[in-house]
Amino acid sequence: MVGGFVFSDRASFPCELSGTPTVHLLSASGSEIQARPGPDLLGNPPSAPVLLMPGLAVSATGATRPGQAWLDLTWPTLNLSAGGTACSPPPEVAGSVVFTVPGGDIQVPVSASASGPHSGSIAPCDGILGVSPFQAEAPNPELPLLSARLKAPNSVVAGRALRYQVILTNKSHVAVDFAKTCAAYSESLGGGSGAESVKVVRQYELNCAAAGTLLPGDSIAFAMVLNTPKTAPHIRAVLRWSLMPWSGVAIGKIEVSAEVKIT
DSSP: OEEEEEEOBOSSSOEEEOSOOEEEEEOTTSOEEOOEEOOOSSOOOOOOOEEEOBTOOOOTTOOOOTTOEEEEEEOOSSBGGGTSBOOSSOOOOOSEEEEEOTTSOOEEEEESOOBSTTOOOOOOGGGEEEEOOOEEOOOOOOOOOEEEEEEOOSEEOTTSEEEEEEEEEEOSSSOEETTTOOOEEEEEEEEEETTEEEEEEEEEEOOHHHHOEEOTTOEEEEEEEEEOOTTOOSSEEEEEEEEOOOTTOOOOOEEEEEEEEEO
């Protein structure tokens, strides 16, 4: 079984954790449960100093964020030395866990209601308890975030090209390098019903080679051309433009539209 514990700084100043703490399990009555070190079952990376920042409350879901530390406890629920048979005698269930921070005499007692993907009562079979080093939550790198705006004429003559622009704006704090990655887009013109309807759908790739790099806060306009059928009815149609999923850019789904009268 695996139990995860998150450590947060309750002081008014930062502090640092590193290494692997000493762990003592206590029963509900307060007596110590005998436990011996077990193997690293999770393959955790070596510990590096973790800087705890004050004022970061522990999430109710157990999720960590930069400025907090976490570690895992692992314990078998079966007697591994006997081929995975039931523990005999049954292991005692811990009521609390006491962590002793390396390099000092600071002790952190916590409830044994561990959290994690396989959390449960801490009751090490045969007294085997694995303890991971303190780990830091790495900050998530910010992805570029784009928004789109459509600039289209009010009308187009049937059989002629509908010329319009799509303006992309970088809403994030990191640059978008169009030369390194590019995306496809779809455009459509549709409306009406029955014989009095039109539907044109096209898909292309953005002209990324000429776009260069879009800096934070900047915008760039892409010229678009969509040919309309000569037989298109004279109706009010909807022009839609959508940017397809783009690797490395947090665009979500971008779709913009405008009403265009076909004359």
